[in-house]
Amino acid sequence: MSPAIRCREITKFFWVKNSGNGIKKRLLPLSGKKKMLTAVNALDLEVPKGEIFGIVGPNGSGKSTLVRLISTLLLPDIGQIEVFGHDVVKQRLRVRRMINRVSVDAAFFKKLSCWENLSYAARLYGVPVREAREKAVEILERFGFHGDRINQPMENLSRGMQQMVAIARAYFTAPILLLLDEPTTGLDPKSKRQVQEFVLQVRENHDSTVLITTHDMDEADRICDRVAIIDRGRFVALDTPENLKSQVRGERKEVSLEDVFMELTGRDWENEE
């Protein structure tokens, strides 16, 4: 049986403008040379069906690029990605039917109501609108979303609430692979906890595979079956949270994933942030 995700030697680079210095750049804005930035560097990855797989790493380490490659929003320069045996480039439409993604910034039409955004998503994903509403209400109520809030414009909702709606939207399309790209960044501790509980329930009740990227080492430790630590586009470690910690434990009693990151990369997590 094909794994949920299989990446072989996946590499993605971008051409970025050299920041250059002052006067020349201002006088000749088009003159700057471009340099190549390798965002994802020859990654191999296999995520079996049903797993919650975490990718942790600082800003700019390649987490979101990898999620975009899997979700057909970027084309790899080298290598191949398969989702349940389907190539994300050649069979992108089949892949898109199996996945959904929640990104760090909840992607909504801010003036439209919560429900108008959700019904748009339901129609795109072929979910009967009534069924979508029932499911959305059920999930949102679980997140403490009551009454007429579903008919309010998204811009009137807090960032945390918008993220809850994004998760409800991803969930009611019944993806067998859920891609969560820093879903809890910027949420208060309570909302964070609710999202984490929900991810665990989705796996439990719906047999979904979840790939989650996060800055939050405790979150990865708490909900992920396995965790990969990514740094400058490469995985520097990949194992269960417990095994990762035992690799660096030594004499210490308490070890966190942050300690693992520092030990393996030789750099301070906070400074990288």
Added chain:
Amino acid sequence: MSQATAEMKSLYAFVERNFNLVKRYLGWEIVFMVYNIVNALTIGFIGVTQGKETVLYLVVGAMIWGFLSILFHEVSESVSWERWEGTIEYTFMAPVHRFTHLAGMCLYAIIYGIIRTIVLLGAVVIFFSLSLENANFLAALVILVVSSFSFIGLGLIAAVLPLMSPEKGSQATHIFQALLLLISGVYYETSILPSWIRPLSVVSPATYTLRSMRAALLEGRPLAEMLGTLLFLLATGFLLIPLGVFIFHQAEIYAKKSGKLKRSG
């Protein structure tokens, strides 16, 4: 659910979403509508001293240019708009054929454009007490719909600019639109254009739309007399739409290779 039904539902999703946005931005819609009406009236006043036929000639120009601008703008700006809202990645990773996505945007643009044009026509006719007794409204509607295809094709081609260059693409579409205004004989006959520009007016579909629309509304000409022009507009649409879809597809590949699909570009 068959594939065709699923695609039709997705197509409807884009139409419904855009009309929901119109509803939510109602204040702005009223502002734009009032501005369009006042603009058409201002242009109409230029011809008042020369008689009602000149007024009608000018307001038909303003009205058709308004319609074609809406089509062009709605289609070509769809990428910029979604980028601004931050929904571009969500829409582009939905399990929907790109053709369905674009067709949904175009269908909305046609319906929305026709509604606004009818309101505008009604307003100017009442204001100037214009007589449209001789007008052939059926022919006018057919011309409007047939012309839509070629402008949708042009809009699709222009839509790739914001896809390829998030910073400057949107501005470039406005330059393209302004050029069409200059060369297509919106408020004057193309024969008065300098000879070096005139060949451009021959290839602009708007030139033919305006001529045939004036023939239908001012002279009440039947469709049969305009068959040649209509066939030309239809053929242009059939050429430009697949070309637009193809170019859009290539631009999407470029955007996915270079990472320009995301919100910040």
